[in-house]
Amino acid sequence: MSITIKEIAEKANVSIATVSRALNDNPNVKESTKELIRNLAQEMNYSPNFVARTLVKKKTNVIGIILPEVGGEFFPEIIKGVDEVAYQNEYHVFVASSHSERNTVESILGFMSKSMVDGVILMLPSITDHIRNLIKRTRIPIVLINGYSKMEEVSSVGIDNFQGAYTMTNFLIQNKGYDKISFIKGPDINSDAKLRLKGYKAALEDNKIPINHEWIVDGDFTIKGGELAASRLLSLINKPSVIFAANDMMAAGCYRVIDQLGLTIPDDIAVVGFDHIPMSEFLNPKLTTVHVPTDEIGRKAAKLLLDILENSETTKPQHIKITTGLIVGKSC
Amino acid sequence: MSITIKEIAEKANVSIATVSRALNDNPNVKESTKELIRNLAQEMNYSPNFVARTLVKKKTNVIGIILPEVGGEFFPEIIKGVDEVAYQNEYHVFVASSHSERNTVESILGFMSKSMVDGVILMLPSITDHIRNLIKRTRIPIVLINGYSKMEEVSSVGIDNFQGAYTMTNFLIQNKGYDKISFIKGPDINSDAKLRLKGYKAALEDNKIPINHEWIVDGDFTIKGGELAASRLLSLINKPSVIFAANDMMAAGCYRVIDQLGLTIPDDIAVVGFDHIPMSEFLNPKLTTVHVPTDEIGRKAAKLLLDILENSETTKPQHIKITTGLIVGKSC
């Protein structure tokens, strides 16, 4: 097995307490013995047992991040952001994916709260009552990443979906002169999706453009969904002049269909998206979309969590909304 | 704090040993007391302290996976593959990124070997002597993911880069009739990149096509690098008729430059890539590329690691090479 402080203590002819102190650079240890012990440790290739230390200190210096599914278009960026902040503060990050399986979030959250991590960042497409309960029962600090949590008890950070969609719609109307703007929705359960729809509607209203329900079609955030929705919109008698897809993936689907029909973007029909995923830069013509500062989300979430961890929950839950930006391509 | 078996023991008027046994479904406990204890635990919202258990059992049931950088084009898929297998075997997966910082791999590997995980899957672009030593010193089982390890001591899984590049080149020659095939290399330190170059050269040789060194240009696996390389190749007096980019990102860069020059793919110049990243499907025309079964890599690596973990290192290191496939698009 691994070697322990006990063995070092024997070799050094000191007590294990002294070894522990020396290794932790406790000022009350003579420099010479410190030196001795450190060298011995090095020689013996000692590495401290993290688990044992955790058991007594009750602090792992690890934060967990649970994603609905590792991968996707922006999770990596979020993780990166979290990692960055954590690293600076001498925390480690453990990522766990929940496979989108219902019970798995539960199992992972449970696992993480069994003292493996000091706190967790939880990213969920939407919050069900079940999950709400789960979160309430969990004793370790949690920070939520999502559009709109409705959970006052837990800190959260998310992007301002409403503002993003509003800005885009407004831009289409006021800067580009469009008035026949259609919209492809996201999944009904997804709260980001819902807020984007709201933003779209609000912008139309504020510009006194009546809402045409024929132009608001279902989508599911996938390419396939975008294709379906685009086909539907383009087969209408009264066609829209722009398609605002609630995310870039669906916008990509629109591109495909439009291409197949031999139509041209933006002359025959314009397309705009939401998310600014890397692929959007490669669509031809380049997609106009709403930029989501993903790494910023990760960084903010990590900061929030570390803050709670360090200032031992004195602070009450905060809710941070991150403003989106507009990426103007050639697709409208 | 969290409640412990001690408190349950008090309420149930039994010893903590019995509680422990009951909770672990030990057959030597009366069914009635088991029942009692389980109910009590439920009521009291007990959740076992994982750290304490680990300290005595010396087994965490967690495997770690260290990536050079979370994100990238295929890491998510790899993680997914690992997760899948791990989950089926009741293991958890912790992901740590090394930020591409040299010392961080070290720190994370150290961290993970401090008894936090039972084994780790390590993915590295290339293996330096430094890392080689690090790996040798680490006491926990490791499985490497990379193209070519040169490390007999440690199990590894990787894709057959040589075969992939060879197949592609051969395909270009024999099925498509090209003979002026240029190649954009990857970073020099990257072993995958080196093997791809070798495969390309070997295929040319086997088809008795002389190697034109003017047509083998430097690249760095980035879009920008692809742009630079493409500009260079297209400014040659003796132009190639195909560009084989060592990865899809660089192929995407080629598309950009070719587009800007007003040339058409594949009529003026053909482009093929390697990796089959999602974006490759969206390039117009669709990119012909080498498919890398990323999730398969993850799955295989996880299986290998779990095997080592369960059969306590009786098995000697294995080296698995995963065969790539050809994705035929419209770019050649």
Next chain:
DNA sequence: CTGTTAGCGCTTTCAC
């Protein structure tokens, strides 16, 4: 400055 001692929460012999 250093040693002794008592845990952290749990599992696991060894008795009874």
Next chain:
DNA sequence: GTGAAAGCGCTAACAG
């Protein structure tokens, strides 16, 4: 069937 007790490796009073 169940309890007592030892101990996993480490830290943190409390003494000296």
